[in-house]
Amino acid sequence: MVDTTQPATVPARSALQGSIGVAGIVFLVIAAAAPLTSIAGSLPVMIAIGNGAGAPMAYVVAAAVLLVFSVGYAAMSTSVTDTGAFYAYVTKGLGRSAGLGSAGLALLAYTTIQGAIYGLAASTMRDVVRRFGGPDLPWWLWALVLMAMVAVLGYRSIDLGAKVLGVLLVAEIALIVALTVAVLGQGGAHGIDVVSFTPSAFLSGSPGIALMFAIGSFVGFEATAIYGEEARTPRRTVPVATYVAVGTIGILYAVASWAVVLAFGSDQVQAAAQADPATLTFVATSTFLGDVAADVMMVMLVTSLFAALLAFHNAIARYTFALSRTGWAPRRLMRVHARHGSPHVGSVVQTVTALVLVGAFAVAGADPVLQLFTWMAGVAIVSILVLMVLTSLAIIVWFRREGTDTRMWHTRIAPILGTVGLLGITLLVIANFTTLISGSRVLATVFLVIIAAVFLAGACLGRWCRPAPRDDTSGRGMRPQGRRRR
8 A cells, every 4th residue: 555644755835834842832732722711611510410529530530541642642753743643643554544534533523623612712702791891792703703813823824823822821821820729728618638539539420421521621632743844853842742731731630620629629519510510610719819810710711712723723724734735635725835834725724614614503593602612522522532542553553563663662552551541431422422412312323423424434535536646736636546556
């Protein structure tokens, strides 16, 4: 089988440019994880309908599994530097059909998660403006405002995007740390305890739901490899950034969520979350930092969501760039801006895609949170988990076949353990998928069928078609494969 992950010759104008370092990539990854969104948005739901005070442990379990997965992922990044990341890795390890199927899953996952965040961000922005005496405008109008801002930054150099995300992210994390320090420093509501990290607390209630939201909070850490071509020294930057990003996110979430639990008490936090999950974290902030800090947190939640939107926008633009460069998407998408060094055409296409998805929900009169956010987040979480399982399997096969790295832990043990852990989490997520999308079994089945269909469509494309040669200026994309060559 012909390897199509990297073309034999890549025109100079199809090479991405940038000088982003470890800190910049880590900022992009953590921004996509949207820490404040997880602590103020996902955590209350994990506590209310998941495992109560045991929710912080779900972050620890998710981080542990992803760190083990990251061992093989980082090791393979020293041999494969491609802006397609998961797609490139699966293609290298499992072949073109599986690679194209994984590319479809990646585009589906990041497109739906971005659409979900547009719904939540627009709704939050509307509430913040109204709270401070501004006009009561429809949520979709705020979504358009956010979309325009993301489009401008996404079109520009990745260095600029990293700087914007860096400023927003520092302020966001500072507020989370301030809340954590205040709660722990004042002894919480009823003293300090470690109930949240005991097996009995973690296994109580519905740990699968908590774990589902926890793993969803890490979506986007693949960006450590996506930006490899734009890194100063990718062979060093990508592995280091991967470990730092996953470790930082895991520790931040676990400790901050523990502080929120202690702010109400381990025995009372679930009742408080069930009473009003939307205000749980804000009430804790108001109690331990004051009303002004709670208002600031509301504003910071909007910037947190904006940072995530920009990070996912950049990721999708680079996926389409990678597909175009290998002949699986129109030639125009591989164009690199002469000044900014960015995949600007892919960025524009991504903006249009987001507009269509969000616009469809707006025209249908859907709720931006209960429907757009919840449904699309559910599709994204399942898609990305399946994608990570495929990547983990590809890593195992790649190192076994190529023999480029003989370290047993990095190329055998850790990837196998990571695969087992990811499979377990995937099964738990699917088992609780109906709960995630408003309890509709029919809708859950439809979305799961769509996920499977996207992967199969990509796999069939890789099996029966061949990429368009890049010395052909027609830019018409794929052509029928005909008889396969061996």
